[in-house]
Amino acid sequence: MSKLALFGGSPLREGPVPAFPEFGRGEEEALLRAAGNFDAGLDSERRALEAAYCNFSGIRHTFAVTNGTVTLEMILRSLGIGRGDEVILPSYTFIATVSSVLFVGATPVFCDIEPDTFDLSAAAVEQKITERTRAVIPVYIGGRPADLDLFVPLCKKHGLYLIEDAAQAVGATWRDEPVGSFGEFGSVSCQASKNLTCGEGGLVLTNSDKNAERFAPYYLGEKGTGAPLGEMQSALLAAQLTRLNYQMQIREANARLLDKRLSELGFVKPMKEDARITRHGLHLYIFRYFEEAMDYIPRATFIKALSAEGYETAAGYSRPCHRSPILQSDYVRRIAPTLNLSDEGLDETVRAADRTGAWFYQSLLLGSRAETERMADAFVKIYENRDELRKEIL
Amino acid sequence: MRSASFSQDVLNQKIKETLDKHVWGTVGPESKEAARSFAALLGRDAALFCSSHAGAAETVLRALELCHGDEVILPAVCSPFLKEAVEAVGAKPVFCEVDETLTMRAENLAFCRTDKTQAVFCEQSLGYVCNMPEIRRFTKEHDLPLIDVTSSPYATRFDDKPTAEYADIVLAALPVQNTGVLVTDEEFIGKLYAAHHCGNPYGHPGGLNTGVCLGGDMRIDEFRPTIIRYLITAADERRRQSNSLRIRISEALLQNGAELIPVREGADSSGEYILCRTSGKESCRDKAIRIPLRAYTEQGRIALSNAVAYTTL
Numbered sequence: 001m002s003k004l005a006l007f008g009g010s011p012l013r014e015g016p017v018p019a020f021p022e023f024g025r026g027e028e029e030a031l032l033r034a035a036g037n038f039d040a041g042l043d044s045e046r047r048a049l050e051a052a053y054c055n056f057s058g059i060r061h062t063f064a065v066t067n068g069t070v071t072l073e074m075i076l077r078s079l080g081i082g083r084g085d086e087v088i089l090p091s092y093t094f095i096a097t098v099s100s101v102l103f104v105g106a107t108p109v110f111c112d113i114e115p116d117t118f119d120l121s122a123a124a125v126e127q128k129i130t131e132r133t134r135a136v137i138p139v140y141i142g143g144r145p146a147d148l149d150l151f152v153p154l155c156k157k158h159g160l161y162l163i164e165d166a167a168q169a170v171g172a173t174w175r176d177e178p179v180g181s182f183g184e185f186g187s188v189s190c191q192a193s194k195n196l197t198c199g200e201g202g203l204v205l206t207n208s209d210k211n212a213e214r215f216a217p218y219y220l221g222e223k224g225t226g227a228p229l230g231e232m233q234s235a236l237l238a239a240q241l242t243r244l245n246y247q248m249q250i251r252e253a254n255a256r257l258l259d260k261r262l263s264e265l266g267f268v269k270p271m272k273e274d275a276r277i278t279r280h281g282l283h284l285y286i287f288r289y290f291e292e293a294m295d296y297i298p299r300a301t302f303i304k305a306l307s308a309e310g311y312e313t314a315a316g317y318s319r320p321c322h323r324s325p326i327l328q329s330d331y332v333r334r335i336a337p338t339l340n341l342s343d344e345g346l347d348e349t350v351r352a353a354d355r356t357g358a359w360f361y362q363s364l365l366l367g368s369r370a371e372t373e374r375m376a377d378a379f380v381k382i383y384e385n386r387d388e389l390r391k392e393i394l
Numbered sequence: 395m396r397s398a399s400f401s402q403d404v405l406n407q408k409i410k411e412t413l414d415k416h417v418w419g420t421v422g423p424e425s426k427e428a429a430r431s432f433a434a435l436l437g438r439d440a441a442l443f444c445s446s447h448a449g450a451a452e453t454v455l456r457a458l459e460l461c462h463g464d465e466v467i468l469p470a471v472c473s474p475f476l477k478e479a480v481e482a483v484g485a486k487p488v489f490c491e492v493d494e495t496l497t498m499r500a501e502n503l504a505f506c507r508t509d510k511t512q513a514v515f516c517e518q519s520l521g522y523v524c525n526m527p528e529i530r531r532f533t534k535e536h537d538l539p540l541i542d543v544t545s546s547p548y549a550t551r552f553d554d555k556p557t558a559e560y561a562d563i564v565l566a567a568l569p570v571q572n573t574g575v576l577v578t579d580e581e582f583i584g585k586l587y588a589a590h591h592c593g594n595p596y597g598h599p600g601g602l603n604t605g606v607c608l609g610g611d612m613r614i615d616e617f618r619p620t621i622i623r624y625l626i627t628a629a630d631e632r633r634r635q636s637n638s639l640r641i642r643i644s645e646a647l648l649q650n651g652a653e654l655i656p657v658r659e660g661a662d663s664s665g666e667y668i669l670c671r672t673s674g675k676e677s678c679r680d681k682a683i684r685i686p687l688r689a690y691t692e693q694g695r696i697a698l699s700n701a702v703a704y705t706t707l
Contacts, residue, residue, distance in 0.1 A: 019416055028413060031617065032406050038621050039396070039569045066445035069592075069611035083462060083484065095592055095603045099610055105462065105484050191611070192419035199419025199615030200445060221475065225482045227446030230571030232617050236418075317602055324603040326593045331459040332608055335484075 004385045006308040006392065012378045013310020013371070020363040021197050022243060030235035037231060046234040052241055057171070057178040059186075059205045061212040063219045064229035064237070068167045068189025068202035072100035072137075074218040074226040075185045075204060078211070079161050081106050081134050088128050089137040089165075090120045091320040092349045092357075097139055097165050098321045107336040109133070110322045115348045116272040118142070118286060118316075118357065122150035124345070126158075135161035140169035140179060142359060143195070143281020144271065148174045148182045155183070163187070166205075169281035170196045171248050176278045180205030185215070190237055195251075195283050195362055196244055198237040201229050251282040251365040254372040258285060261376035267293035268358075268379060285365055286316065288356040294386060299355060301392050302382065309378040311364060316357030320349050397628035397635060405624050412620045419615045421591060428619035431626050433577055435548055436558040440583040442576045442590050443619055447567040449612040450574025451479035454541055454563055456609060457585035458513055460485045465510040469498040469524075472517050473567070476543065485512070494655050496520060496669065500528035507536060515565075517543040518550040518557055520669065523661035526552040526560040533562075539582075541565055546664030547577065549633045553660050570625070573618050636664065644668055 003009030034045050046064050053062040065071055081087065083105035089097055091110040101108040112124040120138040136155055138146035145166075155162040162183030166172065170188045172179045180186020190201035204219070206212055217223040229237070259270040269288045289299050299315060306313045321327065322341045332339065343350050364375065382389065412424055425443055433441040444450035460466065462484035468476055470489040480487040488511070491502040496519045503514065514533050516524045526542075533540040542561035544550050545568070550557045558564040563586070564577040576586055587596040590612040593605025625632075640663065644654060647670060655669035 021416065021418065023413065028410060031409060031413060035406060035409050035617070035621070036402060038571055038618075066449065067611045067613070070445070070449065073610070077482075095605065096611055099592070099608055102608060103456075103482070103610060192417070192422075197418060199422075199617065200611075200613050201615070221446070221448060221478075223478060225446075225448035225452040225475065225479050227448055227572055230615075230618065232571060233615055236617075314602075319603045321603055324593075324605065326603070326605050326608055329608060331461070334459075334463075335461050335608075 002381060004305055004308065004382065004388060005310070006305045007388065011308065011310040012374045012381060014374070017312070018363050018366040020366065021240060022247070023240070026242065027236055027239040030239040031232055034231040034235040042231055043228065045231040045238070046229055049229070049234040049238040049241070052238050053203060056241060056244070057180070057205070059178055059180055060207045060209070061205070063204040063212075063215060064234055065202045065204060065219060066227050066229060067200050068187060068191055068194075069096040069100055070226045071187040071189075071202040071204050072097065072163070072165065073103045074215065074224055075163055075187060076100060076104045076106065076135070077224050078215045078218050079135065079184060081161070084132065085134040086130060086132040087135045087137060088125050088133060090139050090141075090349070091322040091346055092118055092141065092317050092352055093139040093165070093321060094167070094317070095321055095324055095326060096167070097137060098327070101137075102332060102335050105335060106134070107132075107339055110340065110346060110349075112346050112348050113352065115351070116269075117144060117274075118271065118352055119144060119146040121348070122147055122154055125151075126154060129158050129160070133158070133160060135163055137163045137165050139165040139167070140172060140281065142271075142284035142286045143169040143172055144286075145169060145172055145174045145179055145277055149276065152182055166281070168194070168283035170194065170203075171244055171279060172277070172281035173279040175276050178205075179281075181207045184208065184211055193361065195247065195281065196237065196240055198229075198233040198240065201233050201237055247366065248279065248282070251362060252280060254365045254367065254369065255280065255282055255285055257369065257372050258376055261373075262287055262379065265379055265383065266290075267383060282365060283362050284359040285362075286357065286359040288352075289358050290356065294383065295390065297386060297389055297393065299358065301389060303358060304392070305382045305389055306378055309381065311360060311375050311378055314359055314361075316352060316359050318353050318357070320346070320353045322346065322349075323353075397632040399628055399631060405621060408620050408624055409617055412616050415616070417616060419613065421613055422616045424616040424619040424623065425614055428623045428626070429575075431623060432575055435626060435629060436556055436564065436577050438558065438564070438577045439579040440577070442583075442586055443614040443622070444574040444576065444590060444612040445614050446572045447473070447565075447574040448475035448479055450565050450567075450576055451476055452482055452610070453576060453586060453589045453612045454565060455479055455483045455485065455513075456589035457582065458539060460512050463510065464512045465508060467503065467506045467511060467514045469515070469517050469519065471496040471519050472515070473543065476515055476517070486510075492519070494669075495522040495658055497522050497524040497658075498529060500525045500532060503529065503532045511536070511538060513539045513541060515541045515543055516561075518546070518664070520667035521546060521550065521664035522667075522669065523550050523552055523557060523658055523663060525658060526557050530560045539563065543567070544664070545569070548629050549636065549662070549664035551662040554662075568622065570618050570621050573614065573622065633664075640668065
C-alpha cells in the first residue's frame, strides 16, 4: 500500500495533464487569415463556422455569438419572455443560466434535480408550473442531456417553451438526435474551459425556421445587446470543430472505463447509465461520493487527496445558485420581487451541493487508457489509506 | 484606419504567441495587459474589454443597477446599441436634443431630467465633440453618472484634454471586431468588473457561483486584446494621420462649395467624419462616403435631412 501523495508519497499521475485546447497549423492558419481583416466588418468566417456546425450536428440553424450567456439572454428576448414571466430551471447550475433570466426581467423558479443524474427533474418541474410560467430550461450538466422523453411532452402539454441549456453539452445526442433540436432553441458555450472553444463564444441552435427568423434581429444586433461572433473567433472555432469528433471518442472511452472501475467501489458512484444518451458531451466527469461508506471522511478531504494524486477534482456546484449572494441583492429584488431562495423542495440539489457531488474537468479524460486506469487506481489507493487520511480531519 | 507603421507580419507574430499560451479567454493576461495600457492612455485607473459595443453598454447599466422604473438620458442622435441597451435592462431612454454638430445640446439636459433619471450618456457622434464642461457641470449638480461614448477615446478632446477625463465612465467602441472597452476609476471599476464577469469581485479569478453582484459574461477572448495592444503603440501616430487627412478632405470639400459644420470651439474632433450642410454642393461624393444619419425621438427613429457626413477613413 503506497503512501498518499497528500502526505508526501508519489502521486499516481505520471506526467502532465493533456494540454487543452489542442491546436496546430489549422488553427494558426485560420486565425491569421481572419486577423488580416480584423477591422473590415466581414462575416464569411462566421458563416462558414455556422454551416460547419450545422453539418457536424445535423441542426438546421446555427448562430455564432459572443458568448454562452448572451445566447440564453437573446433566446429569451426573441421568445418575448420578460417582466412578470416565470422560467423554471435548476439551482444546480452556473449562475449564468439564472442571470440571463433576470436580465430579461423575468423570475427564475428553482427546481430540484434527479439524485442519480443531477439533471433537472421533470416530475419536480411539473409541480412548479403556474399560470405565469413561460419556459423551462433544463441544464445538461457535465454534458449529459436531461430526460427529453419527459421534457418534450411536458412542455407541449403545458404550452411552455423548452430551452436547452447545452453550455456543457456540445456534440451530445439523445436517441441519435443532436441537443438543441428538441426545444425551441439550444444554447452552447464556447468559453475557454469548454470542449469546443475559441476563448469566448457561444452557439444558438434551432431546428425551427420560424425561431431562426425571430432570432435573427437579436443576433445581428438590430434588437437587444447581443452581437455575432467575430471573424477571428469564428475561424478558430471552425478549426477546433474538426477535432471534436475524435476528442469525444477518447473522452467517451475513458469515461466508460472510469464508470466500470468506479462502479466496483462502494464509496463513489458514477452517474446513472442511460442508453438513450447516444453521445455524452462529457465536459465534466461527474460522480457521487458517499462519506458514510468511507468511514465518514468528508468529501473535501477526499477531494484534496485525489487532487494530490494528480487528478484535480472539484466539489461541483458546492454553492447552488439559490444560495449565491448575487441573488440576495436589492437590485435582484427590484427585478424579481417574488424570487424564492429557500432550500425547500431542493433536497437533492442541497445533497449534491453539500455532500455528494464531485467532478473532473474534461481534459483529464483526454489521456491514455493507462492514465485513466491510474486515475481509477487513485480512488482505490485513497480507500486503502483511509485510516491515514482520517488524520487530516483530526 | 491603420497607421503608417502598421505591420501585419508583426501583428501575426504576436497573435501566434498568444495562441501558443493555451489561454484563449476569460480575462487572461492579454486582456489584463491591454486594459492597463488602454487606461494609462486615457489617464484613468482601469479598463475592461467587452465582447461587443452593446455588451459594454449593458455592462455599464447593470453596474449602475438600473432596471424598470429608471430613466437614462441619451442624445437624440446616438448609436442604436445605446437605446437597445437601456431598453434591455428595462429602463426608459429619454432623448435629449442635439445641436448642428449632432452632439448633445447641454442646455437641453434640464428638460430631460426627472426624479427617475439615473444616468446620462453623451456621445462624441461621428467624431464631433460634445460640450463636455457643460454636460459635466449638469451631471455633477444632479449627482448623475456621466458616460462618454466614443469610438476614438484618445482623439476626441476638449480644452486639450481627452473627453474621457470629463466622464465617470468611458465607453469606447473599437474597430477591432466590434470590441467595446470601458475605462474608469476606482469608484466604478468594482461594479463594472462584476457586471462583466459573472458577478465576481474585481481581480477575482472567478469561481462557481461565488460572486457578489448580478453580472453576465461580457468577457473577451485573448486575440482581440493582442491586436489592441499593438494598435495602442501607434495611437499618437494614427491621430496625427487622421487630423492631416481631415484637413485635406475639408479643403477639398470647401473648394467644391460644401458648407462644413465646424467643430465646437475648444474641441478637437477625432476626424472620423466631416459634417456638411446639405445646402452646399455635394460634388465630392466620389472622394467620400455619404452615410445615413438617424435620430431618435419619443416616437421612434427618424432620418435626418439637414446634414450629410463624409467619412475621412
